[in-house]
């Protein structure tokens with residue numbers, strides 16, 4: 571079988587691509603406050619280039635012995651560095667968690683011993699071992715990527731697919747070499763290995779290009795959280811709450827659904843701060859936030875819109891349901907707020923509620939109605955809920 575692959579062209583192209591991508595990763599490492607994963611991935615490209623260079627040098631006439639061993643040391647280090655970069659990205663130790671770290675160390679020991687014994691007399695055996703070792707590392711990379719709770723999933727899926735194809739290719743190489751060594755089937759070993767090498771080079775390059783995608787979308791997600799979430803309670807901040815509220819308002823109006831806004835303001839919070847300190851005040855805010863998360867539905871929109879002021883948008887609830895929810899919320903705040911982290915803060919809250927009507931031209935109008943109702947709840951004695959347009963009050 572003549573596969574017509576010009577090996578030197580293939581190798582030079584791959585070396586160039588990996589040098590370019592490695593250089594880009596190294597530059598990103600410096601531009602992104604020395605984020606370690608990029609350095610490890612740049613080193614993975616470099617070790618791949620060095621491994622390829624040593625493997626080529628070994629083919630030259632009069633090459634000194636031991637070159638193939640050095641070549642495979644670098645080629646084996648390359649997938650290891652890719653995996654180490656994924657661990658660094660996830661904030662894990664470089665060798666991963668305890669179990670996978672033990673597996674990697676064991677496999678590395680076997681691989682290095684196998685190389686040391688075989689590489690001197692048969693480069694094909696060295697290829698066999700490197701392919702087997704790489705397939706194992708790619709499987710671990712797929713597993714590790716699967717455990718990342720990362721949104722969007724696309725970069726993860728792309729990388730898992732690339733590692734999957736690459737691992738399968740490496741196992742094909744292992745099988746081809748094993749079958750050819752057993753002598754049971756006549757194979758064009760060099761032709762097949764060339765074909766595998768070409769795919770291997772393509773996959774290395776594609777993986778090196780896809781890795782930054784994962785890191786970038788990950789840090790973008792972190793920025794979105796920073797921009798949209800309140801740092802203390804992790805609820806939506808004021809800006810994000812208004813944005814989500816406006817979307818829910820428009821949707822409810824189009825569909826003719828009900829949507830209710832609640833403004834929840836803690837009572838005499840200043841006294842809690844003054845008497846027990848700001849740190850206790852912060853803990854109280856966190857407790858109230860988690861209470862709201864627990865008491866309201868997942869698709870309700872909950873935010874911290876001011877210092878001790880929270881707000882929620884509840885979808886598709888009628889007045890009775892809303893009154894039941896606010897009554898429960900007030901009750902839970904009183905129960906839980908009797909003592910927060912051992913401090914008898916005796917917390918209560920006031921709630922103002924407004925349901926979307928024809929008079930409301932925008933989400934801000936519903937918020938303004940809820941604010942008026944909240945004012946009434948405060949005025950009427952606190953620890954209660956008031957609603958507009960009717961003034962049904964739920965006193966605990």
Ligand SMILES: Nc1nc2c(ncn2[C@@H]2O[C@H](COP(=O)(O)OP(=O)(O)OP(=O)(O)O)[C@@H](O)[C@H]2O)c(=O)[nH]1
Pocket residue numbers: 802835836837838839840841843847848849850851852855876877878948952
């Ligand atoms: N601990 C803490 N306190 C905050 C935070 N943001 C605002 N505050 C405090 O919340 C208090 C709000 O006080 P006021 O607006 O007078 O309201 P209040 O004491 O709750 O009184 P009423 O609302 O009328 O029942 C102020 O003392 C603010 O300093 C915060 O992030 N942490």
